[in-house]
Amino acid sequence: xxxLRLLVVEDNPDDAALMLLELKRNGFRPESHRVQTAAxxxxxxxxxxxxxxLSDYSMPDFTALQALKVLQETGRDIPFIVVSGSIGEGEAxxxxxxxxxxxxxxxxxxxxxxxxERELAEARARRERARTEQDRRMLALASExxxxxxxxxxxxxxxxxxxxxxxxxxxxxxxxxxxRGGLRLVALAHPDAERAARMxxxxxxxxxxxxxxxxxxxxxxxxxxxxxxEVAARPRPVTDVSEYQEVLRELGFRSxxxxxMRGRTGVLGVLSLAIDRGDRRLGPEDLALAQELxxxxxxxxxxxxxxxxxxxxxxxxxxxxxxAAHELRTPLTTLRLQLGSLMQHARETxxxxxxxxxxxxxxxxxxxxxxxxxxxxxxxxxxxGEPDLSPERFDLVEAVRxxxxxxxAEAEGVGSELRVSAGxxxxxxxxxxxxxxxxxxLVSNALKFGPGRPVEVEVTREGPMGRVRVMDRxxxxxxxxxxxxxxxxxxxxxxxxxxxxxxxxxLARRAAEAHGGRAWAEMxxxxxARFTLELPLEKEERA
Amino acid sequence: xSRPLLVVDDxxxxxxxxxxxxxxAGHEVLGASNGKHALEVLGTMPVLPGLxxxxxxxxxxxxxxxxxxxxxxxxxxxxxxxxxxxxxxxRQVAEEIGACGHLRKPVDVDTLVEAVRxxxxx
Numbered sequence: 001x002x003x004l005r006l007l008v009v010e011d012n013p014d015d016a017a018l019m020l021l022e023l024k025r026n027g028f029r030p031e032s033h034r035v036q037t038a039a040x041x042x043x044x045x046x047x048x049x050x051x052x053x054l055s056d057y058s059m060p061d062f063t064a065l066q067a068l069k070v071l072q073e074t075g076r077d078i079p080f081i082v083v084s085g086s087i088g089e090g091e092a093x094x095x096x097x098x099x100x101x102x103x104x105x106x107x108x109x110x111x112x113x114x115x116x117e118r119e120l121a122e123a124r125a126r127r128e129r130a131r132t133e134q135d136r137r138m139l140a141l142a143s144e145x146x147x148x149x150x151x152x153x154x155x156x157x158x159x160x161x162x163x164x165x166x167x168x169x170x171x172x173x174x175x176x177x178x179x180r181g182g183l184r185l186v187a188l189a190h191p192d193a194e195r196a197a198r199m200x201x202x203x204x205x206x207x208x209x210x211x212x213x214x215x216x217x218x219x220x221x222x223x224x225x226x227x228x229x230e231v232a233a234r235p236r237p238v239t240d241v242s243e244y245q246e247v248l249r250e251l252g253f254r255s256x257x258x259x260x261m262r263g264r265t266g267v268l269g270v271l272s273l274a275i276d277r278g279d280r281r282l283g284p285e286d287l288a289l290a291q292e293l294x295x296x297x298x299x300x301x302x303x304x305x306x307x308x309x310x311x312x313x314x315x316x317x318x319x320x321x322x323x324a325a326h327e328l329r330t331p332l333t334t335l336r337l338q339l340g341s342l343m344q345h346a347r348e349t350x351x352x353x354x355x356x357x358x359x360x361x362x363x364x365x366x367x368x369x370x371x372x373x374x375x376x377x378x379x380x381x382x383x384x385g386e387p388d389l390s391p392e393r394f395d396l397v398e399a400v401r402x403x404x405x406x407x408x409a410e411a412e413g414v415g416s417e418l419r420v421s422a423g424x425x426x427x428x429x430x431x432x433x434x435x436x437x438x439x440x441x442l443v444s445n446a447l448k449f450g451p452g453r454p455v456e457v458e459v460t461r462e463g464p465m466g467r468v469r470v471m472d473r474x475x476x477x478x479x480x481x482x483x484x485x486x487x488x489x490x491x492x493x494x495x496x497x498x499x500x501x502x503x504x505x506x507l508a509r510r511a512a513e514a515h516g517g518r519a520w521a522e523m524x525x526x527x528x529a530r531f532t533l534e535l536p537l538e539k540e541e542r543a
Numbered sequence: 544x545s546r547p548l549l550v551v552d553d554x555x556x557x558x559x560x561x562x563x564x565x566x567x568a569g570h571e572v573l574g575a576s577n578g579k580h581a582l583e584v585l586g587t588m589p590v591l592p593g594l595x596x597x598x599x600x601x602x603x604x605x606x607x608x609x610x611x612x613x614x615x616x617x618x619x620x621x622x623x624x625x626x627x628x629x630x631x632x633x634r635q636v637a638e639e640i641g642a643c644g645h646l647r648k649p650v651d652v653d654t655l656v657e658a659v660r661x662x663x664x665x
Contacts, residue, residue, distance in 0.1 A: 322630065326600050329629035330554050333649040337560040340652030341567060370649050377631075390634045433647070 001029035004116070007044055007078075009055035009067045011036040015106060019054055019083060026113025037061050038070050045074050049279050051123075052116055057084030057091060057103075068098045077126060079119035083109070135289045138162050142293055146300045156187040159297060160271075164189040167286055168273035170253075172199070173261075173297065174208065174216050175269035182207030183216050183270060195276075198247055206241040214238050216258045216270040223267050225259040227287045255281040259290045261298035268301050270294075321380055328373045332366065339363045364409070374437065375503040379488060389431040389514055396426040396435070396466045396535065397459050403439045404457055407447065414451035418443070422459035426466040428537045434511040435535065438519070441504030442470040442531045450474025450528060465517065465534040473528040482521050508533060545665055546593030547571040551581040551609065552627070553601040561596065561655070568656045570663075578604030582612055591622060594663040596646075599628040599636055610640040625662050 004023065010016045016034050023030045033048070035041045036059050044050075053071065055064045064082045071080055082095045082103040092103045101122075102115050145158045160171040170190050174183040185203040190196040208217045215238025219226050228234055231253050237245055256274040260267040271294040273282055339362055346356045404420050411418035439457075446455040450472035458469040477485060486509045489502040509519040517535040524530045548570045552558040555576070562572045573588065575581035578601060585592070595613075599606035606626065613619045626637040626645040637645035643662045646655065 325631065326629040329648040330557055333629075334554070334557040334560045336649050336651055337557075337564050337655065341560070341564045344567065344652065390632070 002027055004028040004030045004120075005049060005051045006030045006032040007041070007050040007053045008032050008034040009036065009041060009053060009059075009062065009064070010034055010083075011056065011059040011062075015056065015083075015085075018106065018109065019112065022109045022112050023116065026117070028113070028116070038066055041067060041070050042074075045071070045076065050078050051120060053078050053080045054083050055080060055100075057082050057087050057095065064095055064100065065098050068095075068100060072099060077123060077130075079116075079123050081112075081115060081119065083112070131285060134166060135285075135292075138167075138289065139292055139296070142296050146296055152300070152304045153186060155300065156297065157189075159293065160187040160189040163273060163289070163293070165191055167289060168282060169276045170199075170272070170274035172272045172274075173269060174203075174272070175301070176210075176220055176267070177207070182209050183220055186269075195251060199251065202244050202247045206239065206244050208239055208244075209241075212238055212240070216272055219258040219260050219270045220267050223260045223262070225257065225287060225291060227257040227282065227284070229255055229281050229283060231256055252276050257282050257287050257290055259287065259294045261294045261301060263298055263302035263305065268298060268305070271297065317380070321377060325377050328377070332370050332373065335366045336363070336370070339366060360409070367406075371437075371440070375507060378437075378507050379503050389434065391429040391431055393427060393429050393538070394432055396428060396430075396468070396537075397422045398425070399432065399436055400439055400457060400459050400468055403436050404443060406440070407443050410444075411447055411455065414447055416447055416451060417454040418447070418457070419454065420457045420459070423461065426459065426461055426537055428466060428535060430515055430535055431511070434507075434514075438508035438511050438533055439468055439470075441508045442468070442533065445504060445531070446470050446472035446474065446529075448474075453528070461537065462534065464536055466537050468533040468535075469530060471524060471528065471530045473524075473526075476523055476527055477521060477529050479523065482523070485521060486519065505531075545571065546590055546663070547573055547588065548659065548663065549573050549575065549581060549584065549588075549592040549595045551575045551578065551595060551601070551606070552598040553577050554598075564652055564655060565659060568659070570659070577601040578606060578609030578612070581609055585613070585619060591619070593623070593665055594643075594659060595622055595624045596627050596659065597624050597642070599626060599630060599633075607636070607640055610642070614641070623662055623664055625658060 006020075006023070008016045008019065010019075013034070016032070020030050020032060033044050033050075035044050041062075053067070055067045057064045064084070068080055071078060079101045080099060082092070082100045083106055084091075084103065085106045087095075087103060087105060095103055101119050104112055104115070141162055142159055145162070146155055148155055148158070150158075156173050160173050163171045171188070172185055173187040175186050176182075177184050184207045185200060188196055188200055190199070208215070210217050210221060212218050214226070214236040217238065238248070239245060253274045253276050256272065258270050258272045261269045261271055271290055273286060273290050275282060339359060343356070343359050343363065345351075346359060400422065401420055404418060407418060443455065443457065451474075453473035456469075456471045458467075458471070460467050460469075486505045488506045505519070505521075512519040512533055512535060515535050517533070519531070519533045522530045522532070548565055550558055550561045550565070550572055551574075552561065553576050558574045558576070562574050565572045573584055573592070575584045580603070581595070581597075582604070597606045597609065604612070606628070610624055613622065613624075623643040624640065626633055626640070626642045627648065627650075628636060628645065629648040630636060633645040633647050636642075644658065646658050650658075
């Protein structure tokens with residue numbers, strides 16, 4: 001026997017009994033309620049759920065057409081069938097137009113059972129379609145809400161509003177907080193503000209302890225969803241705190257479900273739905289919806305967490321670099337000043353030539369150490385993000401000449417002739433330290449890989465750009481290495497034969513690009529390499 | 544009479560190296576090991592310095608704190624300050640505390656002497 005919740009709109013008890021008999025004959029076990037006025041029908045529809053409505057066409061105080069209106073006012077989708085003693089074609093058509101699903105003459109009820117069966121199946125299919133559509137819309141909205149630019153808590157507050165009241169009376173979202181030893185409610189939705197406030201307050205005082213065998217804390221621990229269709233059938237505590245238990249009892253949950261919100265490293269929190277009134281119960285389709293909502297929320301939570309971690313890591317790195325820079329540069333400053341001052345004295349007062357040479361050698365090494373320290377600090381800062389530029393206005397030609405001059409002694413040392421050819425001044429706004437560092441890297445490379453052979457430096461204007469070219473007759477660069485040498489720690493030769501950190505070209509290119517310019521390398525006809533650095537000139541200079 | 548220089552740096556070796564180099568360049572130089580010490584030294588100077596060469600990262604009272612405190616005292620308000628810092632944003636720091644310029648550590652003798660000559664009030 002199939003249970004059937006039946007609402008009969010009929011003034012004649014005998015006629016109602018006939019309908020029931022016919023339904024029982026067709027294998028139904030009807031549980032019926034009879035009304036014969038609009039008021040009684042309204043009350044019945046508010047109080048309970050019905051699978052089907054059978055209505056007389058015309059009663060002393062009510063008609064089927066009025067009954068259809070009452071049903072439509074409630075917004076419920078319950079199949080409505082007219083069963084009348086004397087129904088004409090016109091009246092039947094009118095009833096169908098008004099929303100009746102079928103009609104029968106009271107003396108011809110043979111088909112009633114089959115019609116009810118069909119209507120139930122169709123109503124179920126309609127409900128499923130509506131549910132699918134509702135879930136689809138809700139999930140689309142959830143994605144929208146979660147992508148809003150508001151802060152995370154606000155997005156979560158808006159997310160939990162979505163399933164209430166269509167899917168459930170309550171929707172709550174709890175996050176696990178290590179520091180507080182439990183799951184803390186961060187967002188909650190319920191149509192009744194007073195009930196919502198009671199839940200919120202008791203939870204803020206007593207976060208759900210991890211280690212319970214049921215409820216959100218259990219879901220957090222296992223990562224498995226929990227569906228309790230009938231709370232009354234399984235009244236198990238979700239908390240040990242008696243104050244909390246008391247509030248939950250008073251709120252009177254009838255049906256509940258909890259699903260985990262997963263992140264990369266485990267369960268981050270729990271999303272719950274609950275019903276606290278009416279006959280409605282949560283079922284597998286509600287569980288599926290909740291899981292999908294939780295999955296989306298989990299992704300957003302995970303991203304927020306990663307973002308925080310990255311920010312923390314960047315802050316930590318920047319703090320470290322600031323201290324490291326200070327610690328490394330201070331002794332270098334002392335050394336440079338001491339050696340510089342000693343060299344001045346050496347020039348002014350007669351001193352063994354040998355001593356002067358040693359001082360110069362020491363100074364070169366200090367300068368080299370300084371360059372290495374700067375490269376290392378730069379590369380750690382540049383690993384993420386753009387370099388910070390402190391632009392100032394200067395003449396590129398003059399800056400290149402100054403750098404080349406600094407390498408005069410080194411060029412002499414390796415037996416290379418170092419020449420600069422340049423046109424008139426080329427002004428622009430650049431970070432002087434970085435530009436000099438870049439040019440120095442090119443010159444130093446040329447001397448390193450082409451000792452004993454001439455190195456030419458050219459400064460020219462190419463349209464809107466100032467161009468520095470450093471050309472050597474050294475070992476050259478294989479075609480397939482031309483790009484690789486600009487990578488961090490990239491080198492075309494073994495680090496055993498040629499030292500260096502492999503950072504100079506990387507930093508030069510990054511600096512050029514940060515200025516809106518570029519840096520590249522080419523093979524030279526007749527052997528050797530040509531390195532080019534281009535930097536945008538200031539506007540008046542381009543004209 | 545030429546005004547003296549005040550060199551403020553917590554690193555004793557560096558401070559002494561600075562003092563020597565600047566003395567060699569013909570300046571009278573006083574040193575202080577942090578911002579608080581520098582304020583004390585300022586208070587005892589019969590002739591105010593023509594320039595303060597100021598490190599930023601120092602214990603007790605840092606460069607920023609010193610500059611703010613110095614500007615509170617009317618007769619010290621206009622003493623030029625040259626920021627001498629290892630920080631990559633020395634230039635920005637200099638602007639923030641109203642310094643007349645900045646030098647990035649490390650620095651060579653000539654650049655130091657030239658910067659001091661340019662900014663010092665006689």
